[in-house]
Amino acid sequence: MARIAVTDGMDENAVNILEKYGHEVVLKHYSKEELLGGALCDYDAVVIRSATKLTKPVLLASINEKGGVSFIGRAGVGVDNIDIPVATENNMVVCNTPRSSTHSVVELTIGHLLTSCRHIATGDRLLREGTWAKKQLKGSELSGKRLGLIGYGRIAQGVGNVAQSLGMEIHAYDPYLPPKIASNNNVTLHSDVNAVFSMCTHISVHCNLTDETHHLVNEDRLNLMPQIGVDGTHCGNHIVNCARGGIVDEDATLSALESGKLTSAALDVFETEPAIGNQLLNHQNFHGTPHIGAATMEAQSRIGQEMAAQLIDHFNGQRPHSALN
Numbered sequence: 001m002a003r004i005a006v007t008d009g010m011d012e013n014a015v016n017i018l019e020k021y022g023h024e025v026v027l028k029h030y031s032k033e034e035l036l037g038g039a040l041c042d043y044d045a046v047v048i049r050s051a052t053k054l055t056k057p058v059l060l061a062s063i064n065e066k067g068g069v070s071f072i073g074r075a076g077v078g079v080d081n082i083d084i085p086v087a088t089e090n091n092m093v094v095c096n097t098p099r100s101s102t103h104s105v106v107e108l109t110i111g112h113l114l115t116s117c118r119h120i121a122t123g124d125r126l127l128r129e130g131t132w133a134k135k136q137l138k139g140s141e142l143s144g145k146r147l148g149l150i151g152y153g154r155i156a157q158g159v160g161n162v163a164q165s166l167g168m169e170i171h172a173y174d175p176y177l178p179p180k181i182a183s184n185n186n187v188t189l190h191s192d193v194n195a196v197f198s199m200c201t202h203i204s205v206h207c208n209l210t211d212e213t214h215h216l217v218n219e220d221r222l223n224l225m226p227q228i229g230v231d232g233t234h235c236g237n238h239i240v241n242c243a244r245g246g247i248v249d250e251d252a253t254l255s256a257l258e259s260g261k262l263t264s265a266a267l268d269v270f271e272t273e274p275a276i277g278n279q280l281l282n283h284q285n286f287h288g289t290p291h292i293g294a295a296t297m298e299a300q301s302r303i304g305q306e307m308a309a310q311l312i313d314h315f316n317g318q319r320p321h322s323a324l325n
């Protein structure tokens with residue numbers, strides 16, 4: 001039976017399922033130094049979230065003469081913290097749980113959009129400080145505005161559906177998507193990402209972090225945003241990122257908040273996490289959350305079960321359903 005390292009936590013029920021199947025589950029976070037020193041090479045599988053980085057040297061240190069790690073599970077969607085080509089070269093299968101957190105991330109994104117336009121975080125902060133800022137906190141409605149979705153996968157489609165029900169017009173950029181999906185959802189798909197920035201006062205990021213998308217939201221693109229909604233309201237420009245840190249250029253975002261080019265920015269994910277001391281936190285029109293897109297009871301339960309099922313399949317000699325290599 002397999003020995004499985006779970007380095008960033010896992011739902012208790014999933015651990016119980018794996019143990020019932022006879023596997024040994026070790027819940028333990030390893031430092032970068034421990035990983036580089038071969039902490040994983042006595043395991044057959046490792047399950048991570050975003051905190052553990054499985055770089056080339058870490059993966060090479062996770063192999064031993066008997067084999068070592070043969071299964072890498074990413075309990076979540078993004079796999080930018082795993083060197084997949086190196087995993088493939090070394091016969092390690094990489095799996096994620098692409099569907100399990102969709103509802104949770106959709107809801108958090110909508111929460112950030114509403115918080116941005118209705119000053120919910122600022123109002124709360126001022127109230128705690130003893131200021132009744134009723135007159136200063138005039139917001140704008142999402143209704144009658146354009147929302148630009150960068151990436152139009154499952155989560156973006158969910159955000160688009162809810163935003164449409166709030167009266168928003170949806171535009172999207174996703175060069176990898178069959179255009180029919182967008183047209184079926186009454187969404188305008190653009191082949192030029194700049195067109196989305198030029199047309200939309202609200203942008204929400206939903207793509208993977210790759211070389212292509214690093215700092216995709218940058219000064220030049222923020223400068224394209226129109227400030228005025230299609231309904232004629234001077235609502236300003238708003239950015240939300242609940243996808244992956246590094247897609248939004250944080251320096252450019254801070255400058256745009258300072259110049260007024262951006263009216264608000266909301267991040268759940270940061271270039272460096274934990275984002276304690278991040279300079280954006282000093283700006284009144286910024287609000288953030290600590291990478292909690294998938295942090296709901298329901299999503300963690302689904303993620304754990306999906307991951308446990310894939311581990312069981314793998315050690316039964318079957319290909320896991322979300323294998324990426």
Ligand code: MLT
Binds near residue numbers: 075
């Ligand atoms: C994801 O990619 O699904 C999230 O980053 C999961 C997490 O919170 O680690």
